[in-house]
Amino acid sequence: MPESNSQPLLRVENLQVYFPILGGVFRRKIGEVKAVDDVSFTVNRGQTVGLVGESGSGKTTIGRAIIRLTDPTAGTIYYGDTPISKLRPSAFRPYRKKIQIIFQDPYNSLNPRLSIFEIIGEALEIHFPKMTREERRERVAELLDKVGLKKDHLDRYPHEFSGGQRQRIGIARALAVDPEFIVCDEPVSALDVSVQAQIVNLLQDLQEELGLTYLFIAHDLAVVEHISDFVLVMNAGKIVEAATAEAIYENPQHDYTRRLLSAVPKL
Amino acid sequence: MNPASANHQTYAQRLWRHFRADKFAHYGLGIVIALFIIAALAPFLANSHAIVRVADGRITFPVLLSLEPIEWRFLIYVLLAALIYFFRRKLQTHPRRFLLLTCFFVALVELWLGFSHPINDPSNDRERPSSFKLMPPVAYSPIETTPDQFSPPMWKHPCGTDSTGRDIAARMLHGARISLSIGFVSQSIALLVGITLGGLAGYYRGWLDIGVSRFVEIIECFPSLLLILVVINFTGSQNNMFCIMAVIGLTSWTGVARLVRGEFLRLSGQPFTLAAQAIGASDFRVILRHLLPNALGPILVVATFGVASAILIESSLSFLGFGMQAPTPSWGDILSESRRYIDFAWWLAFFPGLAMLVTIMSYNFVGEGLRDAVDPRLRIK
Amino acid sequence: MSIPLLRVENLGIHFGSGENLVKAVDGISFSMAAGETLAVVGESGSGKSVTALALTRLLATPSARYASGQIEFKGRDTLRLPESELRALRGKQIAYIFQEPASSLNPVFTIGYQIQEAIELHRPEVSNVEAEIIRALHTVGIREPEKRLGDYPHQLSGGMQQRVMIAMALACQPDLLVADEPTTALDVTIQKQIMDLLKELKQKSNMAILLITHNFGLVADFADHVLVMFRGRIVESGRTADVLRNPQHAYTKALIECVPRLGQKQHRLKVIDYAGIE
Numbered sequence: 001m002p003e004s005n006s007q008p009l010l011r012v013e014n015l016q017v018y019f020p021i022l023g024g025v026f027r028r029k030i031g032e033v034k035a036v037d038d039v040s041f042t043v044n045r046g047q048t049v050g051l052v053g054e055s056g057s058g059k060t061t062i063g064r065a066i067i068r069l070t071d072p073t074a075g076t077i078y079y080g081d082t083p084i085s086k087l088r089p090s091a092f093r094p095y096r097k098k099i100q101i102i103f104q105d106p107y108n109s110l111n112p113r114l115s116i117f118e119i120i121g122e123a124l125e126i127h128f129p130k131m132t133r134e135e136r137r138e139r140v141a142e143l144l145d146k147v148g149l150k151k152d153h154l155d156r157y158p159h160e161f162s163g164g165q166r167q168r169i170g171i172a173r174a175l176a177v178d179p180e181f182i183v184c185d186e187p188v189s190a191l192d193v194s195v196q197a198q199i200v201n202l203l204q205d206l207q208e209e210l211g212l213t214y215l216f217i218a219h220d221l222a223v224v225e226h227i228s229d230f231v232l233v234m235n236a237g238k239i240v241e242a243a244t245a246e247a248i249y250e251n252p253q254h255d256y257t258r259r260l261l262s263a264v265p266k267l
Numbered sequence: 268m269n270p271a272s273a274n275h276q277t278y279a280q281r282l283w284r285h286f287r288a289d290k291f292a293h294y295g296l297g298i299v300i301a302l303f304i305i306a307a308l309a310p311f312l313a314n315s316h317a318i319v320r321v322a323d324g325r326i327t328f329p330v331l332l333s334l335e336p337i338e339w340r341f342l343i344y345v346l347l348a349a350l351i352y353f354f355r356r357k358l359q360t361h362p363r364r365f366l367l368l369t370c371f372f373v374a375l376v377e378l379w380l381g382f383s384h385p386i387n388d389p390s391n392d393r394e395r396p397s398s399f400k401l402m403p404p405v406a407y408s409p410i411e412t413t414p415d416q417f418s419p420p421m422w423k424h425p426c427g428t429d430s431t432g433r434d435i436a437a438r439m440l441h442g443a444r445i446s447l448s449i450g451f452v453s454q455s456i457a458l459l460v461g462i463t464l465g466g467l468a469g470y471y472r473g474w475l476d477i478g479v480s481r482f483v484e485i486i487e488c489f490p491s492l493l494l495i496l497v498v499i500n501f502t503g504s505q506n507n508m509f510c511i512m513a514v515i516g517l518t519s520w521t522g523v524a525r526l527v528r529g530e531f532l533r534l535s536g537q538p539f540t541l542a543a544q545a546i547g548a549s550d551f552r553v554i555l556r557h558l559l560p561n562a563l564g565p566i567l568v569v570a571t572f573g574v575a576s577a578i579l580i581e582s583s584l585s586f587l588g589f590g591m592q593a594p595t596p597s598w599g600d601i602l603s604e605s606r607r608y609i610d611f612a613w614w615l616a617f618f619p620g621l622a623m624l625v626t627i628m629s630y631n632f633v634g635e636g637l638r639d640a641v642d643p644r645l646r647i648k
Numbered sequence: 649m650s651i652p653l654l655r656v657e658n659l660g661i662h663f664g665s666g667e668n669l670v671k672a673v674d675g676i677s678f679s680m681a682a683g684e685t686l687a688v689v690g691e692s693g694s695g696k697s698v699t700a701l702a703l704t705r706l707l708a709t710p711s712a713r714y715a716s717g718q719i720e721f722k723g724r725d726t727l728r729l730p731e732s733e734l735r736a737l738r739g740k741q742i743a744y745i746f747q748e749p750a751s752s753l754n755p756v757f758t759i760g761y762q763i764q765e766a767i768e769l770h771r772p773e774v775s776n777v778e779a780e781i782i783r784a785l786h787t788v789g790i791r792e793p794e795k796r797l798g799d800y801p802h803q804l805s806g807g808m809q810q811r812v813m814i815a816m817a818l819a820c821q822p823d824l825l826v827a828d829e830p831t832t833a834l835d836v837t838i839q840k841q842i843m844d845l846l847k848e849l850k851q852k853s854n855m856a857i858l859l860i861t862h863n864f865g866l867v868a869d870f871a872d873h874v875l876v877m878f879r880g881r882i883v884e885s886g887r888t889a890d891v892l893r894n895p896q897h898a899y900t901k902a903l904i905e906c907v908p909r910l911g912q913k914q915h916r917l918k919v920i921d922y923a924g925i926e
Binding site: 196260264 | 892904917
């Protein structure tokens, strides 16, 4: 665990997420998929923790479990001192202002029927119902500016934007509620290399400016090394190695980590 | 990379563009709209009363005086809806004021309708002397009998007359109202039930989905036309338009339900739905604002075909004698009568048959045009 | 020097018209010799995939227009061949593998059947088709191929599906294999395995390979030559080692620079300044 002078913001303890395999006419459980198998880690305030693994490693499931889009089978997730994974959905609602998520697929993560203003403004409508329409428009324009888009894009529709721009909109949506912690679920995997660089830089700038804490989930090791302070390597639902970014790349301990590193195409 | 402003259109606008490119759908829509207008204006198109009549120095409007309250309501509210639609931008800026105005207006209308009585004058204005009169294009009422029985199509009766001398053209025009209103209302009922059940099943899954799916399968086991016949017979509601609408609607919702369930199942797995849930949107909000608008395309397609099918069912019912019967003008009823006289009165079968052919084909073209427009072509990279 | 296997000259492919005209490929020329490996590197929108599909006229013609140029494969212009001869070309002489193996394989047929279909279509002279299938699966590194014949695509992992695709492409012994981002959808360790397989094939056979990718890292120890495409044009071409060591064009330089390198943590990633390029 890294020594840092900030307190832990998110703490995952013995998290298990098992998905039942249903079979038969009455769909009885005939087995289970251990997507996340006894995982524990901590994320300190202001840090970026990278979660690296291949498909099926369980990294996406952890992200979904933190934000309660999936329910854990066992174990606890603490935010600050509160065990948020055990809260009822209605009690969890205020935490949706603190913990947000950015999705991987820029082409399907925005509702094609809504304008950008409506997409980003929805978060404001839900959590700040007292805001008038004009106030919301102002705030959304502010957010667009923060992520590098222009104010006159407010009334446009998602299909008018490129992949990188849509990811920026997704980031603006996550920022609308003033979160502290953002789960970045492979935010650059579907983008071109140069656009990846732009988005990664943007995320770093925002972290500095707003004091955000990130859980950065990805399968691209080079990007993870670049942005993370601390890296967790996952394989088949378990964490196989946890170390600082430098340590992982200079001195990988686990066999799987070494295999991952050697597989990265080098220039 | 700047977004091309040529691309700045809503989903509806793009749908419209694709739709218009399809010639058949385009003309089909024209016919559908024309039929709608004909149905709306039927009293002005075929009536034994004059539209305007000047006699003894007074101007009267006999057609207007003979309109039933429901016809008034239809004309006024559709006009109101059209006005609201065209001025919606301006109205959005002062919603409260506009709402007040509308309520006031509606109150006035209802008050007036409550106090007015239509004049049921069975006599006709054709022979009445007057210094000026403007008759509707077809100067006969659909229920007015004349001594000209079995008259073949001629100038006076463009579509001929039937066994009691009623003008077929008038009956056709007024019959359009019956067909269209039954088609639309029954389909609306079907949509309401289908979207609700299918939507709940597709969104909540689990036991709700299992229950609704089994229920749908049970309903589909019944052959719908027979079921409708049985219900109508049992409740003795022949010739009762509202009953027929309800029964057709309540037996044809299963296709919509299946479709909506499938669409919701697909859409609720998409990241934008998860994102809305992650933001903290309530289920209600997710369904109404995110899922339903995206499922609307295929729903519209099914609804269009459903209207065509409902019109056909209504005509079949009337043909069999279980639907609307004489003297109420219904295309199916005219066809039914033609069975006996077809060997010499061909016009009794030709015109209602032609009308139904054109109507159903137009709706089908529109439906197919919509289906092509809604296709993944619109799913942009 | 004999005629090159593939010679593309001044190829232009347009989409749309009038205001919406998009010149996906805007006058490119290149050639490939038999047995050569060529990599085409570019970002989305550069026209690389369109070029690959154009080689056997696979683009849907109402929307795509072959505006100019010619594509000479073994001396014959594929853009002007009649449909029947083109079909004999596809699969038999020029084979494709695509990015998404799951959607390129027919889900309702076993993989054994699909490879069999390919062989029967293009090599009717083969008598023992099953042995041929097993040989193809073995070549792509699938263990116990006899047992795999009855598997359906969904029973295989992404990497194995891609191997099956390669087996299908190889079964017809093509002269040119076009690989359109074959590893983009795969995990990094599987990607390495597939690239190793392609390298093996390159050494063992005289098959030419055209690799389309956006990842410069894959190009480095695989391709003999590389083309860099940007907005429908070729901005740089040459031997891979030369281009990587000494990129001439600003875009190539920027593209190489903004790939984050392992073990070289930077403060900010380099970004491509498009305005400075055109």
